[in-house]
Amino acid sequence: MTTITSREFNRDVSAAKRAAEHGPVTITDHGRPSHVLLTAAEFARLSGALEAVGDRLWARDGIQIDLDLPARTVEPPRELDL
Numbered sequence: 001m002t003t004i005t006s007r008e009f010n011r012d013v014s015a016a017k018r019a020a021e022h023g024p025v026t027i028t029d030h031g032r033p034s035h036v037l038l039t040a041a042e043f044a045r046l047s048g049a050l051e052a053v054g055d056r057l058w059a060r061d062g063i064q065i066d067l068d069l070p071a072r073t074v075e076p077p078r079e080l081d082l
Contacts, residue, residue: 001026006034 002019003026009016016037019025025037038046 003028003033005029009037 001024002022004016004019006027006029009027016025016027020037020039020042024042026033027035027037029035
């Protein structure tokens with residue numbers, strides 16, 4: 001893992017971004033780790049944030065997923081108690 005200081009990061013953000021292509025970059029502030037720079041793809045992989053439930057259910061490669069869902073019912077509205 002690459003480590004750079006906050007000052008180095010501020011001076012050359014592009015170099016930090018290039019380094020993040022090869023793995024996480026730890027940014028230190030006063031000698032202590034304060035931030036970690038990741039590519040967007042790596043962040044999405046780690047967090048799973050970009051994957052929607054529908055993506056998992058989407059039929060891929062001809063595979064069909066059948067879900068037996070209960071029938072939807074609509075109850076009549078309740079009377080208001082004023």
